[in-house]
Amino acid sequence: MPRPAAVDLEAAYQASGVGPVLEQLDRELVGLAPVKGRIREIAALLLVDKLRMDLGLRAQPPTLHMSFTGNPGTGKTTVAARMADILHKLGYIRSNHLVSVTRDDLVGQYIGHTAPKTKEILKKAMGGVLFIDEAYYLYRPENERDYGQEAIEILLQVMESRRDDLVVILAGYADRMDRFFGSNPGFRSRIAHHIDFPDYSAGELMAIGERMLAAQSYRFSPAAREAFARYIVARMQQPHFANARSVRNALDRARLRQAVRLFEGRARDLTAEDLMTIDASEILASRVLGAPAA
């Protein structure tokens, strides 16, 4: 088949359908400007690589395995799903699906259990993306008979020999991932793209919270909004802070308290407004803001 002499990058971009995915990412996720920038870079690189392959300037498809580092609740899983979408649209994976696992899904309980378990997950992910959260738990040097090592060896082998069939994304805290790569250089050499997910600012977390409420047809009263802003700042200082996930948990508790308040005042009729509104009391009742334990 004769190769085309020239290629139209704009046409290829339009045809790929990647544009709408990037827009969706912008709309869906608050903030995360550096992450979005990296995704755009990667998408551009992959699109150009595709064209270079079409022109015969590149023989091998590029390595696509990635690592996503950052604290919990910073959007890694969501971005991984969009990444699967982008890779599928660009023709690097055959099926737009993401299999999300942790150590327990890969590593067995007894001798001979790990290999089939790991292989089964790999087979289910083939054609798409395998997302391994907190990947460093696979490696437990303190226990020399740990079955995690077996899973690591199979993973490495498949990441190398089946590059056309599977993209692996390893995710977790930045510092622990660094140590993991340090002791497993096989992984480092197979990862093509690193993306670091920064923590959200207090303002971004507020915007995320309001969006989550709106999606469920709730909203803050003015006083509640002010209280929640204080809540966020306080919560960020506390241990086990998990960004967007902590916001979601706080809002779930607030909705519960609102329901209790409405139920106890059930003597009067409720308006839609009443059913939608989160009051300051629902936020101020949190231990984070110094309320006594319920």
Add this chain to the structure above:
Amino acid sequence: MNAEPQKPRSGRYDAGVMKYKDMGYFDLDYLPKDTDVLAVFRITPQDGVDAEEAAAAVAGESSTATWTVVWTDRLTASEKYRAKCYRVDPVPGADNQYFAYIAYDLDLFEENSIVNLSASVIGNVFGFKPLKALRLEDMRLPIAYVKTYAGPPTGIVVERERLDKFGRPLLGATVKPKLGLSGRNYGRVVYEALKGGLDFTKDDENINSQSFMHWRDRFLYCMEAVNRAQAMTGEIKGTYLNVSAGDMEQIYERAEFAKQLGSTIIMIDLVIGYSAIQSISRWCRRNDMILHLHRAGHSTYTRQKSHGVSFRVIAKWMRLAGVDHIHAGTVVGKLEGDPATTRGYYDICREAFNPQALQHGLFFDQDWGGLRRVMPVASGGIHAGQMHQLLHHLGEDCVLQFGGGTIGHPMGIAAGATANRVALEAMILARNEGRDYLAEGPAILAAAARGCTPLAQALEVWKDVTFNYTSTDSPDFVPSVSVA
């Protein structure tokens, strides 16, 4: 509480002749019960006979009525036993023909007896003088009635498991010439065809035990051929040994001998009768034998559209009676078969539930209540060059029988069998790969023939053979495009 004063009787039971419509066999307000047996007849009244009266007469004559009022009706719950015509529609596009829908109470029928069902519904009424012609188009058998039958002894799934053959139609051939071969020569045809790649060979409907070939001789030579072909290919093979005979004792004797010789399948003709079919079906169930039914004789009453019994009714009765294979048409071959009508027959054989599909001739929903599936057989005037059309019209759960299309191959029977098998496997491969095998069929066959000389020869010899005649039995309803 005072009793209502008794009204004088309407005269319904006064001696004499009265209209069927007035005798309780016609009620457009009757709502059929889920447990009713339903039938739809195509009626052509004599000139001057009112369609509704004719329809009522069919209901009457196929249930409790006789030509005159009888007082002995008063000794029965006659209301219940009267069949009721509950709907009459003119046949679309036909002159003076009507579809009469009739409901029969479940208690009119003995369980597990096609003889009783058919004697009731078609026993007397077809000769009724006020009708020019009458045809039983379709029946709805209530699930309570269906469950009184055991159905096919083997069914499609178990047959496939037993034969270890999946994912493609099975291939067969009827040994030709029909008559005159000695047992020894007959077995040669069987061996060549099976060794060449067919799964089955078949006795013809009138191969029984004539002077040129006694049945025992045929069975012995055929089983030598089957076992030899099995050893040559490592694949399960079979031959439908026709056990049809003059009486049930001989049928059983022949079936027992087939079993003793290790045959996987036996065959009967429709003309042995419904009781004999149900008896041999029971025997097959007890002996793990696949039961092939040749529908010998059916065209005498199924083919003409105005009179007789539709084959779809026969197919339903045979699924109840319990056969594993039934000849159900080829669409493209030499015998009668409109594509849409044939599709209806195949659905009756193979589906767990048939939704109403007027465009396929199915007038009612039919729930088969877990009865096993019947493998339809396509036989008569088909050849390898039609493989894409056959697969398109008939699907993969059927037996394709290439008699002439195997035995008539210029390079011999085994070559003919190989041509058919290669054509079939190439078509299945292409279909599964997602190709438009119907449009690309000739190209797919040509490509397969490049690696298979027997197929190339078959395509060359039969390339112009088609049987394009207007069908006598096509559906009365065509789907219309609706904007809603």
Add this chain to the structure above:
Amino acid sequence: MRLTQGTFSFLPDLTDAQIGAQVAYCLRNGWAVNLEFADDPHPRNTYWEMWGQPMFDLKDPAAVMYELAACRKVHGGRAYIRLSAFDATAGWESLRLSFITDRPAEEPGFGLERQEAGGRNIRYTARSYAANKPVGERY
């Protein structure tokens, strides 16, 4: 001889691309795919050895090709390997497709033994020449 069990035995041996296309067809239909191998090709030898468990919920044929490659590494050329697809739909609950992907280098075939009995009856036994040898030495 050439063993003609399976859906595609009369075609030239399928390439990996062709096998992959058949697996894709199975996955589109929601069937589980299973690999088996055997050194006794007798037509009534129903239970070939399973290569691992049947594979459920796969999205892509690569997964099956990965296992097929592993199975070939152990048994390729020394046994038959077949691929089958299982449909769990009510009323079917059996195989929908089954074909041989790999054959031993030599296929010695079957001998047919006949034992004569009364009334011209014959009892037939087909014996695989290969299976007459001990396990491990058959192909």
